[in-house]
Amino acid sequence: MSVHQKKWNGVMLVMPALIFTVVCFLLPVLALLLDAFRVDTPAAHWGLGRFVDFFAEPLNRQVFLRTLRIAALVTLVSALLSYPAAQAIVRVAPRYRGMVLGMMILPLMVSPIARTYAWIVLFGRNGAINSILLSLGLTDEPQRLLFSEMAVFVGLLQLLLPLMLMSLVSSMENLSRDITLAASTLGANAWQVFTRVTLPLTQEGLIVGGTLVFTGCVTAYVTPALLGGPKVLMLETLLYQKVSVESDFGTANVIAVILVLMTLAVNAGLKRISSSRSTV
Amino acid sequence: MSYLELHQLALGYGKNKTAVEQLDLAVEQGELISLLGPSGCGKTTTMRAIAGLIDLRAGSIMLDGRDIGRLPPNKRNIGMVFQSYALFPHLNVFDNVAFGLRLRKVDAVTLRSKVERVIAAVGLSGFETRLPAQMSGGQQQRVALARAIVIEPKLLLLDEPLSNLDAKLRVQMRAELRRIQRELGITMLYVTHDQEEALALSDRIVVMNGGKIEQLDVPENLFNAPRTRFVANFMGFENLFDYRDGFLHGEGGKLPFAVAPPDGTVCAGWRPERVTVGAGPYSGTVLSRGFLGDDVEYLLQTPVGPVKGMTAATAARWREGDSVDFALPAGEALLLQA
Amino acid sequence: MKEGLFSRAMLWLVFLFLLGPFVIVFLAGFSAGDTLAFPPTSYSLRWIGEVLASDEFQRAFRTSLEIGLLATVIALLLGVPVAYAMSRMPPPGMGVIKQILTSPLIIPAMLVGLGLLRHFVLVVDAPVFLGLLIGHIGLLTPYAVRVVYASLVNLRVDIEEAAITLGASRLQTFFMIVLPNIRSAVIAAFFLAFVTSFNQVPVSLFLTGPGISTLPIEMLGHMENSFDPSIAALSTLLVLFTMAFVLVTEKVLGISKYM
Numbered sequence: 118m119s120v121h122q123k124k125w126n127g128v129m130l131v132m133p134a135l136i137f138t139v140v141c142f143l144l145p146v147l148a149l150l151l152d153a154f155r156v157d158t159p160a161a162h163w164g165l166g167r168f169v170d171f172f173a174e175p176l177n178r179q180v181f182l183r184t185l186r187i188a189a190l191v192t193l194v195s196a197l198l199s200y201p202a203a204q205a206i207v208r209v210a211p212r213y214r215g216m217v218l219g220m221m222i223l224p225l226m227v228s229p230i231a232r233t234y235a236w237i238v239l240f241g242r243n244g245a246i247n248s249i250l251l252s253l254g255l256t257d258e259p260q261r262l263l264f265s266e267m268a269v270f271v272g273l274l275q276l277l278l279p280l281m282l283m284s285l286v287s288s289m290e291n292l293s294r295d296i297t298l299a300a301s302t303l304g305a306n307a308w309q310v311f312t313r314v315t316l317p318l319t320q321e322g323l324i325v326g327g328t329l330v331f332t333g334c335v336t337a338y339v340t341p342a343l344l345g346g347p348k349v350l351m352l353e354t355l356l357y358q359k360v361s362v363e364s365d366f367g368t369a370n371v372i373a374v375i376l377v378l379m380t381l382a383v384n385a386g387l388k389r390i391s392s393s394r395s396t397v
Numbered sequence: 398m399s400y401l402e403l404h405q406l407a408l409g410y411g412k413n414k415t416a417v418e419q420l421d422l423a424v425e426q427g428e429l430i431s432l433l434g435p436s437g438c439g440k441t442t443t444m445r446a447i448a449g450l451i452d453l454r455a456g457s458i459m460l461d462g463r464d465i466g467r468l469p470p471n472k473r474n475i476g477m478v479f480q481s482y483a484l485f486p487h488l489n490v491f492d493n494v495a496f497g498l499r500l501r502k503v504d505a506v507t508l509r510s511k512v513e514r515v516i517a518a519v520g521l522s523g524f525e526t527r528l529p530a531q532m533s534g535g536q537q538q539r540v541a542l543a544r545a546i547v548i549e550p551k552l553l554l555l556d557e558p559l560s561n562l563d564a565k566l567r568v569q570m571r572a573e574l575r576r577i578q579r580e581l582g583i584t585m586l587y588v589t590h591d592q593e594e595a596l597a598l599s600d601r602i603v604v605m606n607g608g609k610i611e612q613l614d615v616p617e618n619l620f621n622a623p624r625t626r627f628v629a630n631f632m633g634f635e636n637l638f639d640y641r642d643g644f645l646h647g648e649g650g651k652l653p654f655a656v657a658p659p660d661g662t663v664c665a666g667w668r669p670e671r672v673t674v675g676a677g678p679y680s681g682t683v684l685s686r687g688f689l690g691d692d693v694e695y696l697l698q699t700p701v702g703p704v705k706g707m708t709a710a711t712a713a714r715w716r717e718g719d720s721v722d723f724a725l726p727a728g729e730a731l732l733l734q735a
Numbered sequence: 736m737k738e739g740l741f742s743r744a745m746l747w748l749v750f751l752f753l754l755g756p757f758v759i760v761f762l763a764g765f766s767a768g769d770t771l772a773f774p775p776t777s778y779s780l781r782w783i784g785e786v787l788a789s790d791e792f793q794r795a796f797r798t799s800l801e802i803g804l805l806a807t808v809i810a811l812l813l814g815v816p817v818a819y820a821m822s823r824m825p826p827p828g829m830g831v832i833k834q835i836l837t838s839p840l841i842i843p844a845m846l847v848g849l850g851l852l853r854h855f856v857l858v859v860d861a862p863v864f865l866g867l868l869i870g871h872i873g874l875l876t877p878y879a880v881r882v883v884y885a886s887l888v889n890l891r892v893d894i895e896e897a898a899i900t901l902g903a904s905r906l907q908t909f910f911m912i913v914l915p916n917i918r919s920a921v922i923a924a925f926f927l928a929f930v931t932s933f934n935q936v937p938v939s940l941f942l943t944g945p946g947i948s949t950l951p952i953e954m955l956g957h958m959e960n961s962f963d964p965s966i967a968a969l970s971t972l973l974v975l976f977t978m979a980f981v982l983v984t985e986k987v988l989g990i991s992k993y994m
Contacts, residue, residue: 484894
């Protein structure tokens with residue numbers, strides 16, 4: 118078991134997975150991304166021409182901004198809802214903790230189609246909300262609730278909330294109850310305890326959760342497709358449309374690059390924030 | 398030719414760190430030899446190198462006439478008992494012990510009888526179906542021992558096997574280990590940082606420091622006549638002073654030493670039990686007083702620094718801050734040339 | 736404590752929000768009507784029956800099952816050695832390797848599907864099933880690595896050393912000592928990967944073809960054309976299936992600690 122042998126063995130064990138990932142994953146995706154930078158000008162073969170064209174179209178700009186907007190909103194609201202809920206979970210007796218966590222994880226294990234479907238049922242013309250509104254006499258005819266930004270927002274919130282919740286729970290579990298008690302004996306009220314103690318100490322969880330939720334929104338397909346339809350496009354549904362309906366691979370590649378850049382930026386940016394602020 | 402021979406062994410970690418240099422050691426068959434020393438002295442590194450878990454930088458290891466330096470650890474037939482016991486958590490006692498035999502494809506009948514015999518030898522008959530998690534530290538340790546013994550290894554290595562046990566159990570297990578070793582005649586290499594343990598168990602002791610051997614000797618000699626300052630300190634000579642030109646030197650001060658020691662003496666030392674407290678040519682202040690039952694231990698502030706002495710409890714009337722006379726009897730001095 | 740009450744209330748609200756929709760889908764699936772009315776005017780097992788009898792759904796279910804099982808097994812075969820190497824003998828450049836191997840989690844799945852389609856399947860004229868399988872394997876491997884790695888770092892190395900001194904080779908040590916002790920992690924990884932594959936949509940979107948479709952894709956296609964409760968019925972069945980799966984494994988193995 119010499120040191121050299123060990124290192125060599127390590128390489129061997131990692132090789133199959135590595136080769137597979139590079140050949141079947143990275144290379145095809147890289148090829149896709151590179152395509153977006155090809156331009157057909159006499160001056161050069163590479164350029165940002167496609168990107169310029171993409172953002173020149175008002176529809177595309179709208180889709181881009183909408184995606185950012187909804188993602189930011191979902192992230193914010195999920196954080197607001199998750200903090201108190203996570204605190205309650207952490208205080209639950211250990212006996213029930215497993216069950217509660219299981220219930221949190223369950224939605225993640227179910228197909229996004231099934232989870233989104235409920236909103237179709239609720240928001241549809243014959244759906245529950247409309248039935249209630251009609252029977253209460255608040256409107257004369259069924260409202261168009263589906264295929265709206267609000268529907269997409271609600272759907273995505275429901276889809277991604279468990280991620281933020283689990284992230285905060287695991288971060289809060291490490292926060293000893295004594296610390297918050299100590300703060301209140303020193304005179305802090307509930308809000309101050311939250312902002313000055315809980316928030317800074319759980320920021321790691323908030324950042325991880327935020328990353329997961331934000332990227333989840335940006336890269337979501339099923340929910341925007343079902344709840345937004347062709348009227349309320351997000352980047353991924355736009356991409357799908359470009360490929361399967363319009364066969365416009367050029368634009369599709371541009372969107373692909375934008376998606377990758379966004380996810381990388383969010384991942385890197387939040388990692389930077391977390392490490393620079395880790396001098397708690 | 399000895400049973401186990403280490404020639405000019407050099408061992409290290411990473412690129413530059415050297416743990417052991419130019420180590421020579423010869424162990425006879427049936428001996429229980431201890432590697433004794435403080436943390437970082439290289440004793441565990443040496444043991445792991447013999448087991449094959451660490452590469453040799455230089456030198457050779459011969460076991461029963463064979464050069465085993467290039468053999469992978471699973472071919473050396475050297476049993477090892479780990480400090481943390483390292484029992485297989487998913488196997489019960491019987492299967493843990495039988496592991497090595499099963500690898501050697503021993504037939505079922507022989508296997509059963511050997512395993513049961515060794516389990517009885519360590520006093521754990523009836524525990525065969527227990528899992529490690531269901532046993533105490535002492536019991537786990539005995540399983541680890543049984544597991545290593547049953548394969549009838551040429552050499553048994555024990556890496557501080559008793560350090561996780563409480564004091565009473567440690568003394569008990571020590572005796573057990575010795576008994577089993579004698580009965581089976583196994584050659585054992587024992588690593589410890591506890592000098593009392595080494596003294597009680599070993600045929601010979603190797604005192605190590607900084608990757609080198611300070612002294613290799615039988616326990617009596619190490620105890621009564623340590624040859625270097627380090628070994629003396631390790632063996633309990635807590636009062637060690639430089640000697641020069643008729644004076645004892647320490648911590649910026651000096652005391653006259655009446656008797657002229659042999660030429661070349663550079664150090665003189667006393668065990669606390671041999672320091673006379675209450676009468677003598679020197680004077681000191683009591684820094685602290687510790688009650689030990691029959692005796693009282695005194696730490697005195699003196700011109701040559703702190704001196705530790707002992708006196709019978711019945712005569713120990715001095716308290717902290719008191720001035721008291723003391724003597725360092727020439728007859729009880731350990732005189733060192735190095 | 737007032738603060739406690741607020742948190743508790745929020746927790747219930749969140750639960751309602753997260754799990755309520757399942758109840759809705761459940762009820763809608765038992766509706767007797769032709770269209771998606773909620774609340775249903777009458778209940779029946781009609782749509783459940785139709786869904787179970789449907790040829791397309793059966794075929795799609797089988798495909799999803801096959802892909803799921805194959806992809807999971809291969810992902811484990813690729814991933815477990817990586818987890819072992821990472822925890823016991825990291826090769827040089829481990830940091831970069833880790834980045835590469837986790838990249839499938841960062842790259843939007845749809846791009847993977849598209850990339851594989853255009854630069855692999857079409858290039859080498861690969862069978863549809865293979866493209867789909869490869870897409871799923873790539874997606875699942877990081878999960879396998881992560882879950883098994885978490886278990887391996889908690890397994891002491893000295894028991895492997897003990898096995899070796901007793902005569903076991905590295906391979907024997909892995910199968911006789913390491914594997915039995917990470918068993919529950921491997922099983923958890925299996926379930927996690929399988930469920931992820933089964934529910935996966937974006938990767939499969941571009942990689943399905945005539946005759947070969949996964950269940951979610953089939954469901955999506957169906958929804959484009961009809962608004963009947965059949966999808967609700969199917970969703971209900973799937974949810975029940977997943978629920979049973981998750982609850983059983985949580986009880987038996989405690990998966991939540993690996994997430």
